[in-house]
Amino acid sequence: xxxxxxxxxxxxxxxxxxxxxxxxxxxxxxxxxxxxxxxxxxxxxxxxxxxxxxxxxx
Numbered sequence: 001x002x003x004x005x006x007x008x009x010x011x012x013x014x015x016x017x018x019x020x021x022x023x024x025x026x027x028x029x030x031x032x033x034x035x036x037x038x039x040x041x042x043x044x045x046x047x048x049x050x051x052x053x054x055x056x057x058x
Contacts, residue, residue: 009019040046 037046041048
């Protein structure tokens with residue numbers, strides 16, 4: 001989905017307002033999800049035999 005948005009953004013003639021805010025918030029969400037997944041793998045509530053990227057997709 002991000003790839004599609006970035007493709008749109010690169011071809012759009014209009015300036016995208018707050019794009020940097022969007023990227024910053026997306027990074028925060030990603031960091032939060034990563035922390036949750038790591039904690040879950042540590043306590044066993046998330047399977048540790050799957051790569052983190054695959055866990056995000058489940």
